[in-house]
Amino acid sequence: MERGVKARARTVAAFAMAVATALFPAGAAQAVARPAPPGAVSGAAVTGRTALTGLDNTWACTVPTGYTWDEARSEYNVCVANAYANSYHLRTPADGLTACSLPAGYTYDLMQSQFNKCRPGMNANSTRMRVPSDSLWACTVPSGFTWELAQSQFNVCSPGANADSFRIRLPVDGLTACSLPAGYTYDLMQSQFNVCRSGMNANSVRMRVPSDNLWACTVPSGFTWDSSQSQFNVCSPGANANSYHLRVTTFSDFSVSTGPASGRATPGGAVTATVNTTVTSGGSLPVTLSALGLPAGVSAAFSPASLATGGSSTMTLTTSTSTPAGTYTVTVRAATASFARNTAYTLTVRPPGRPVAVVDGAGTVWVYYVNASNQISSMWKPVGGVWHSQTLVGAEASPGTRPAIVITGAGQWIYYVNANNQLSTWWTPVGGPWHNETLTGVAASPGSSPAIITNDGVGQWIYYVDANNQLSTWWTAAVGGTWHNETLTGVAAAPGTTPATVTNSGGSQWVYYFNANNQLSSWWVPAGGSWHNETLTGVAASPGTTPAAVTNSGGGQWIYYINANNQLSTWWVGTSWHNETLTGVAAAPGSSPTTVTNSSGGQWIYYLNAGNQLSSWWVPAGGSWHNETLTGIPAAAGTSPAAVPEGVNSQWIYYLNSDNRLSTWWVDSAWHNETPVAG
Structure with a gap:
């Protein structure tokens, strides 16, 4: 009964979202009646355009083209009014997925019969789907493949029975296989026991690509022969048969x-x-x-x-x-x-790059990202000026990672994880040349990106998740000082996750990360004190997301993240921690939010939705939350935005588009969407 209620709730919610989409087109926003941040209420009604994509792990009354399903259930008055009908738990086909139907282009390596899983109230088969590949063991031989070995196994390819599975092969000249694909001939046939058929004799052939002067057991179309020979046990096992010396007739190649x-x-x-x-x-x-x-x-x-x-x-x-x-x-x-x-x-x-943006003291906007060649690229624009671009060619970055940047009166420092999972940096003194260096120490977890804290531009602390899934840091007390590499051992992080950092005017530091259970953990240290490690258990994060942290002058902290239901969740603290969810336009799975605040205390949280468009939650100081979507140049799947403020209400949000070029949304009196071009 509980599952039925939940399913009906999802159906009603889907209908409500469809109505909201019709009433409020992309870019429209509706206030959610709730207190000023951080008092968000999970399940608050919001509006915005909902993309008809990203149906993986959702329930539906039909199975759309391109999807399969891994569970079905019969419910009353849900998919058919006043009657029982099946609904389906949709899945995107993927190698290794166990599902109830086998999409075109897949084979399978395991079939199971389960009660009340694929068909309500009855037994039905599910299969573990596989992408056909050379040397894969599978229960069928897909089109374009042959096989070289079969084995009979109980309860593998046929529930409760013996059935053959096959080691499939891509056809290639000289391969000995159990079937002869179109376009090939053969020059040897063998009868073997328990090879091509389990428990019996069957023939295999050594396939050949037809060519001039080849001896073969058949004469393919487009060829003739100028001599033949009868040989024992060559073209016919245990018997004499002719082979032919092929010659091209009108053969074209x-x-x-x-x-x-x-x-x-x-x-x-x-x-x-x-x-x-x-x-x-x-x-x-x-x-x-x-x-x-x-x-x-x-x-x-x-x-x-x-x-x-x-x-x-x-x-x-x-x-x-x-x-x-x-x-x-x-x-x-x-x-x-x-x-x-x-x-x-x-x-x-490879995952797309994820940009990072910062505004220096003169008002120049700097945007850095890892480009398609795994080098650090940048675009920058001074106040009232034109865009400039540059690529720094040196130690390659780990694909898809995000750099961290510090700009002070002394210069710029860009930190990133390189292809060897060590910390590299590009740095330049004001007016000087760029330098590329690598700090060799505790290796980073593949896919992890660094986060940075600086105190007035003097000391620098760069945090990252290491190969043992612990928090490591490189730090120096002063520009040009000695680097130290240390590890904080505590609650393990999820592999490849990226931390977020917060500091306050007193010099305390907080480093937040998602642990192996996709819960929020942190290391924090008061100025001059010792480190503490703690975990906040609440709404789980979407695997692969990175938290975004915000603090204010009063010491409050807000940590935003995309949860496992692809909605925006937050942990916030005044005197104690609170965990809440803002329910609206769904985020792309695994995406990460970015935050902007203004001098009056307003907050904006931007993220990429399932249609790779920019969505946001925003709240003015003392006001209510709003959820809206900006529809324009689509982002590359898997990237995340970066945002910087300009003045009180102007903002710039940067992301890599589907062409892996930098695009931006920016606002003055209205929103603008463009792809900057260097002048």
Whole structure:
């Protein structure tokens, strides 16, 4: 009964959001009746545009194209008025996911029969889906693959029964396999027990790409032969059979290549390459293009998909927000009716850079980020001036990390985690050249970014989560002083998380981070005192999010984060800690908020929503919270914004767009959205 009530509540909430979307278009805001911060109330009604994306882990009455489901339940008066009907827990297809349907392009390596899981009140099968790849053990042989070994296992591919699973292979010249794909011949056939079929004899063949002067057991289309020989146990196990010396008749051949041979994309982004076909003998042939061995969440499109050899096509590989970071080899195939030619394309999926922004004492805005080449890039604009840009080429940054910046009267310091997970820095004295140095000590956790505290620009403390998931720091008491590397051992952080820092006028320091349970932990030290480690247990954070911390002159602190339901939550303290949630436009999973305050005490919290547009919660001093969305140039999936104030009410919010260029929203009397270009 409790689950049914929750489901009906979700349905009502979804209907209310749809009505709110119709009444309040993107950019509109409605006040939430609540006290001034920090008294946020979870579940307060808000309005704003809700993107019809990001349905993973939600319940729905149908399964949309592109999704599967991992649980179903029958409920009364929810999906059908005054009747029972099924609703489905939607999932985005991904390698290793156990689900109730198998989307096109996937195979599976385990099937289970469960009661009341995929079908309410009855037994039904679920499968653990896998992305087809070379040498994978799977329960089916997908199109474009063959197999080289089968094994019978109980309760693996068929619940409660024995069934074969297969070690699948991508076809290649010289491979011995259990089936012969189209376009290949063979030069050896063997009968083996318990190899291609469990518990029985079955034939395997050594496949060959047809070519002139090859001895083969068949004569493929486009070839003839000028001699043959009868051999025992070669083309037919245990018997004599002919093999043929192939010769080209009117055979035409070609090669295929890509330019470039590799490319990078962010999760949710795309990369293009030109597929070139070159006639190497004979005349032109019609071919069809395809891509094999695509990683999870990646799709391929060709324009055109069919062409004559000698021509070219544009290949577009599109990733999803769930595509894991990594480097993958994609096989690009050009196939005729009788044979195929392949080439390898290397796809690197890397998280986008996350910018950091700061305003110096002269009012110049500086924005730094890690670019697609893993170097530190910057754009800056003086008051009343034009944009400038620069890239600092030195020790490579860890992909997708965010730099930390300090600007004082003495110069600038940019700290980042490099490709070896050590702390590197670019620094320049006022009017001087840039220097690149690396501090070698306790390695950072891959994916972690640094956070910095400075006291009046003299001492500097750089905090990061290390490879043991503890909080480490590099610190120096003065510019040009000696660096020290220390580790604070306590509640372990989530791997790859990034801390947030707060200090006060008395010199006390607080360092906040999410622990392995996605709860907020902190290290804090009063000036001249000793370190303390504590954990605040409440609404769990979304894995991968980074907290944003705000303090005021009265010593209050607010720590904002994206929670596991992709809503904005906060921990705030006056005399004691409070944990609250603002429910409105959902954030993109794993995104991180940024904050801006003004001199009168107003707060603005910006984040990227599920449609990769900029959303915000904001509250004037003593007023009510508002939730709104600015729809414009979309952000790259997986990035997070950075914000800086200008005056009392003007603000600039920076983010990397889907082209991995810096875009900004800024406001004077109205909001503006643009991509800065250096003058």
